Amino acid sequence: MHAAIxxxxxxxxxxxxxxxxxxxxxxxxxxxxxxxxxxxxxTESLELQTAIVAALLRACGxxxxxxxxxxxxxxxxxxxxxxxxxxxxxxxxxxxxxxLAGFAACGAVVAACFALPLLLWSPPQAVLLWALSLGAxxxxxxxxxxxxxxxxxxxxxxxxxxxxxxxxxxxxGAIQAIAGGPLAEPSLPQQLARWSVxxxxxxxxxxxxxxxxxxxxxxxxxxxxxxxxxxxxALYALLLVAAGLFDFHRRNL
Amino acid sequence: xxxxxRPLAAVPRWVWFSLALALAAQIAWQIARPQTPRAASxxxxxxxxxxxxxxSFGEPAAAARLAMLYLQSFDLRAGNDIPYxxxxxxxxxxxxxxxxxxxxRSQYPLFAAARIYAENPDPRxxxxxxxxxxxxxLKDPNRRWRWLAHAALLAKYRLKxxxxxxxxxxxxxxxxxxxxxxxxxxxxxxxxxxxxxxxxAAKVMLGGLLAxxxxxxxxxxxxxxxxxxxxxxxxxxxxxxxxxx
Numbered sequence: 250m251h252a253a254i255x256x257x258x259x260x261x262x263x264x265x266x267x268x269x270x271x272x273x274x275x276x277x278x279x280x281x282x283x284x285x286x287x288x289x290x291x292t293e294s295l296e297l298q299t300a301i302v303a304a305l306l307r308a309c310g311x312x313x314x315x316x317x318x319x320x321x322x323x324x325x326x327x328x329x330x331x332x333x334x335x336x337x338x339x340x341x342x343x344x345x346x347x348x349l350a351g352f353a354a355c356g357a358v359v360a361a362c363f364a365l366p367l368l369l370w371s372p373p374q375a376v377l378l379w380a381l382s383l384g385a386x387x388x389x390x391x392x393x394x395x396x397x398x399x400x401x402x403x404x405x406x407x408x409x410x411x412x413x414x415x416x417x418x419x420x421x422g423a424i425q426a427i428a429g430g431p432l433a434e435p436s437l438p439q440q441l442a443r444w445s446v447x448x449x450x451x452x453x454x455x456x457x458x459x460x461x462x463x464x465x466x467x468x469x470x471x472x473x474x475x476x477x478x479x480x481x482x483a484l485y486a487l488l489l490v491a492a493g494l495f496d497f498h499r500r501n502l
Numbered sequence: 503x504x505x506x507x508r509p510l511a512a513v514p515r516w517v518w519f520s521l522a523l524a525l526a527a528q529i530a531w532q533i534a535r536p537q538t539p540r541a542a543s544x545x546x547x548x549x550x551x552x553x554x555x556x557x558s559f560g561e562p563a564a565a566a567r568l569a570m571l572y573l574q575s576f577d578l579r580a581g582n583d584i585p586y587x588x589x590x591x592x593x594x595x596x597x598x599x600x601x602x603x604x605x606x607r608s609q610y611p612l613f614a615a616a617r618i619y620a621e622n623p624d625p626r627x628x629x630x631x632x633x634x635x636x637x638x639x640l641k642d643p644n645r646r647w648r649w650l651a652h653a654a655l656l657a658k659y660r661l662k663x664x665x666x667x668x669x670x671x672x673x674x675x676x677x678x679x680x681x682x683x684x685x686x687x688x689x690x691x692x693x694x695x696x697x698x699x700x701x702x703a704a705k706v707m708l709g710g711l712l713a714x715x716x717x718x719x720x721x722x723x724x725x726x727x728x729x730x731x732x733x734x735x736x737x738x739x740x741x742x743x744x745x746x747x
Contacts, residue, residue, distance in 0.1 A: 307561075
């Protein structure tokens with residue numbers, strides 16, 4: 250119950266902090282950019298518009314939600330809201346999970362808004378799967394941003410760590426493919442580098458396999474693969490929540 | 503104005519002046535800056551597909567299309583009477599290959615190769631673009647046949663290279679298996695053989711096509727039967743001419 254109230258306050262804060270305007274501006278920017286680029290394309294102009302708008306809105310969605318989490322957590326700490334909350338009969342877990350649920354709800358709303366313009370070019374089923382995936386991705390990044398905000402305390406390190414993790418998680422598949430390519434030398438340093446990359450890969454979610462633009466262009470994914478990709482996100486979100494709660498409970502406030 | 507702001511009159515005049523001056527200088531600087539379009543020689547070496555995939559941050563479909571827009575901006579300035587004439591086609595094809603590798607279902611690189619870059623007046627460059635289309639067709643014939651069909655037409659009418667056109671038409675006929683590949687594409691080989699005066703081979707192929715039962719449309723069936731009869735008449739006339747000689 251306490252957690253639900255906290256989640257509602259987080260959503261209210263996001264609504265009043267200008268997030269809706271930023272969402273609208275992102276959609277307008279995406280549509281404008283797509284309209285411009287489609288004028289230069291000599292073929293596949295509809296696919297180009299879909300790809301550009303989807304890729305841009307995906308990045309914007311994750312950025313807006315992560316930035317909202319980091320700044321809101323920082324403000325809560327600076328305004329001594331955290332101390333006030335914890336002086337009430339409220340467990341640390343309820344506080345942490347309640348706020349995270351609020352941020353995840355913000356992410357779901359952002360994903361739904363960003364999916365609407367894609368209905369101009371793509372079939373509704375593909376857009377629905379894309380939107381659900383974006384909702385899960387923003388929830389995961391909200392968990393990551395909250396974890397880093399709690400652990401690193403300062404705003405800039407938390408934002409940088411969140412952005413770094415996101416970019417790495419989206420490119421780790423390509424990095425592993427390069428490291429394990431047939432042209433790589435079979436030497437010991439190369440093997441070490443490859444093992445290191447594989448080890449990093451084990452600790453990251455595979456964000457390159459979710460919210461894919463090609464679902465919108467070439468048709469919906471196989472439901473088995475889609476479900477497996479989202480299950481991977483859920484598992485990693487669980488890991489982040491557990492790690493965040495662990496640190497939050499240990500912290501001496 | 504809110505209670506946190508002071509009135510505009512509170513800003514010193516020299517600050518107003520500096521702001522206006524800096525803004526005017528910025529605009530003047532940008533206007534004076536020469537706008538140099540990218541020339542053909544500016545095309546950098548192609549990236550490895552793995553690097554391009556890495557730079558796409560998991561968005562290969564969007565990255566492939568953006569890379570195509572980037573690529574087609576080279577040597578395409580206003581007043582350029584023959585676009586893409588001076589491009590280094592080895593680099594260009596490397597780029598097209600890398601882009602197709604990260605999004606193999608996109609038709610954009612093949613469209614550009616067959617319809618834009620193969621139109622180059624330099625026959626060596628046109629052939630290089632057509633060869634790229636042929637090589638990529640071999641990897642996915644059922645999806646990419648239309649670009650090789652266009653390449654066959656270019657080889658026949660623009661390059662006047664009938665053996666090359668025949669090679670492409672033969673590949674389409676032999677390697678495509680999808681039911682949506684139209685018969686005109688599969689029949690190209692007949693007409694090219696005919697143009698090469700290989701009447702007997704054309705007759706055998708056309709007869710085989712009719713006997714296979716693949717053609718269902720009555721009008722098309724009638725047209726091809728008439729064509730077969732004409733071919734037989736031409737063969738007969740040629741044989742008679744040879745005997746007379």
